[in-house]
Amino acid sequence: MSHAEPTSTQARFQAGQRVRIHDRHPGVHHRVPRYVKGHEGVVERVCGLHGQPERFVRGDGLPATRLYRVCIPQSQLWPDYQGQACDTLEVEVFEHWLEPA
Amino acid sequence: MSQTNDPHDVGGLEAGPVERGEHDTAWWEWQVDAMVRLALGKGLISDFAELRDGIEHLTPADYEDLSYYERWAKSLAYTLVDKGVVTRDALEQKMREIAERQAQSS
Amino acid sequence: MSHDHDHNHDHDHDRTFQPDHPEPTSEAARVGLALRELLLEAGHYTRAEEAAMISRMQGASPDNGARLVARAWTDPAFKARLLDNGSDAITELGFDLRPAEFTVMENDDQEHNVIVCTLCSCYPRALLGMSPSWYKSRSYRSRLVREPRTVLAEFGVELSDDVHVRVHDSTAELRYMVLPQQPAGTEDWSEDRLRALVTRDSLIGTQRTLTATDTDADGAPFP
Structure with missing residues (x-):
């Protein structure tokens, strides 16, 4: 229940920026x-600061970390995607799962 | 923390048609739901992340076979035993008592 | 799972609940019942607190989400606030999902939104009530992110090729609701009358078209 009030922590990424999601299996x-x-x-948008899921297990979730919404074209996720390109x-x-692309 | 099995990480996997049936929530399911929320409210678990972590520690067979609230029940038990809130012995003793009660009343 | 932590305990603590189901006999369910009895015996929570919690959970239904939709359809300024910052906007109608970020996605002629949680079954319970079984099913969670148009077609949603399908995987601290399109011909309807048109599935995105049936304004919206 930590729940990290939003602070002035600067977001590392901005809306519209290209990012890559880490390929990690912790x-x-x-x-x-x-x-x-x-x-x-x-x-797609910069969200608020929240406790990290990894750190809530037998922990307090801190430090509160920036959350983002990331938009990925379906055709890129699935080479055999049957829908539309849009x-x-x-x-x-x-944020700790993202790097600039 | 032992390695998780990731049985929950199912996005994109092959699966059959979506079964559209609806079912009423059973009384014991409401009790388990309330127990998890109260455990969170009372600080027995830090966040829903601990409940989800417990679910991710289920065996793949358990994850597939158990119903939604059965997973919640086993996860919270796993978590609260691991955190020392209850003991495994007390839990097993209580389960035997409940089974006996149920046998007598049926 | 909504992180609704408001501790509104102004309920009738003496209310008794009549179980309408027999006690379960599965081993996993017995684990839950045994744990519950141990926590009650140790005083971690009381039966009154349990009753109040269950009562509150049972009081949540998709009619709450429908109220938000009907308000958004009739009040453009509210709609703008709802889309811009759902968490703050819903407090105007007495709802609060914080610290989860309530996020509303608007359908229009060019766009269709649909919600899933592949990792568990996150769902804005306080606004939509108990999630349907299929929302929690392995099949919906596995397939919606990979073949959304096929799954939507199974739900009866037919989309033309030029409609942008946006699938939202609720992976962390956001909880989503779809704002469906207002049916044509209902522009002068009252908020209550509009509310009765809104279905649960239209708030999840597995229904696209709402029908302007002229129901009794006081009729139950979710029969």
């Missing part, structure tokens, strides 16, 4: 699904 609880790991996308998948990713 072996502890985390909230990045396998199917987006290693993929590139665009920051279709997108949007997912929430914490």
Whole structure:
């Protein structure tokens, strides 16, 4: 229940910026699904500061960390995607799982 | 922390048609739901992350076979035993008592 | 799972609940019942607190989400606030999901939004009530992110090729609701009458078109 009040912590990424999601498998609880790991996308919006899922397990979640929504074209996630080129998948990713692309 | 099995990480996997049936929530499911929320409210668990971590430590067979609230029940038990809030012995003793009660009333 | 932590305990603590289901006999369910009894015996929480919590959870229904939709349809300024910052906007109607960030995605002619949680089953319970079984199913969670148009077609949603399908995987601290399109011909309807048109599935995104049936304004919106 930590819950990290938003502070003035500067967001490392901005809306519209291209980012890559880390392809890591830490072996502890985390909230990045396998199917987006290693993929590139665009920051759809900058969200608030929240405790890290990895650090809430037998912990307090701190430090509060910036969350983003990342938008990925479906055709990039799935080479055999049957839908339209405009279709997108949007997912929430914490800052420590992102790098500039 | 032992390695998780990741049985929960199912996005993009092959699966059959979505079964559209709806079912009412059973009374014991409401009790388990309330127990998890109260455990969170009372600080017995730090966040829903601990409940999810417990679910991710289920065996893949358990994850597939158990219902939604059965997973919650086993996860919270795993977590609260691990954190020392309850002991495994007390839990097993209580389960035997409940089984006996149920046998008598049926 | 909504992180609704408001501790509104102004309920009738004496209310008794009549179990309408027999006690479960599965081993996993017995683990839950045994743990519950141990926590009650140790005083970690009381039966009154449990009753109040269950009562509050049972009081949540998709009608809450429908109220937000009907308000957004009739009040453009509220709609703008709801889309810009859902967490703050819903406090105007007495709802609060914080610290989760409530996020509303608007459908229009060019765009269709649909919600899933592949890692568990995150869902804005306080606004939509208990999630349907299929939302928690392995099949919906696995397939919606990979073949959304096929899954939506199974739900009866037919989309033309030029509609942008946005699938939102609720992976962390955001909780989503879809703002469906207002049916044509209802522009002068009252908020209450509009509210009755909104279905749970339209708030998840597995239904696209709402029908302007002329129901009794006082009729139950979710029969």
